[in-house]
Amino acid sequence: MQSKKLLDALKGEGLTTNDIDYVFLSHQHPDHILLAGIFEKAKFITFDTNFIYDNDLLVEFDKHMLGRDIEIVETHGHVLEHISLLVDTSKGKVAIAGDTIWWVKGEKQVFDVNQEDHSQSKGMNMKTLIESRKRLIEAADYIIPGHGKMFKVEK
Numbered sequence: 001m002q003s004k005k006l007l008d009a010l011k012g013e014g015l016t017t018n019d020i021d022y023v024f025l026s027h028q029h030p031d032h033i034l035l036a037g038i039f040e041k042a043k044f045i046t047f048d049t050n051f052i053y054d055n056d057l058l059v060e061f062d063k064h065m066l067g068r069d070i071e072i073v074e075t076h077g078h079v080l081e082h083i084s085l086l087v088d089t090s091k092g093k094v095a096i097a098g099d100t101i102w103w104v105k106g107e108k109q110v111f112d113v114n115q116e117d118h119s120q121s122k123g124m125n126m127k128t129l130i131e132s133r134k135r136l137i138e139a140a141d142y143i144i145p146g147h148g149k150m151f152k153v154e155k
């Protein structure tokens with residue numbers, strides 16, 4: 001069960017759902033949003049045109065609202081609206097790419113900016129997706145894909 005996996009991961013960090021202030025929703029696919037509701041005290045950074053959902057209020061956000069070392073970037077293409085995070089770490093810049101970059105289970109993980117998007121989502125635009133991928137790999141040293149393992153960007 002996915003909720004148990006998430007709760008166990010939080011517990012492993014000494015956290016509960018009530019310790020989480022912000023939940024980042026990259027896009028609307030069910031595998032990326034269904035567990036968001038367990039974080040009852042959180043504000044939700046949504047893909048929906050730069051708004052934070054906070055107790056039934058929608059408040060516009062700034063790309064650095066999570067701090068100077070975290071940038072929210074628009075990475076459309078996998079779906080019409082999609083956002084990712086660029087995080088400055090001691091090891092370099094890490095992109096939390098959501099489904100801008102992902103592999104299906106069992107697929108060999110070899111990055112190619114032109115790789116097919118298997119989802120065939122409504123609003124998917126391959127040209128826009130490739131532009132978003134290029135922006136992420138240019139900016140980041142490491143990529144955390146929506147599905148798959150973190151990898152280093154070869155420059």
Ligand SMILES: [Zn+2]
Binds near residue numbers: 099
């Ligand atoms: Zn998706």
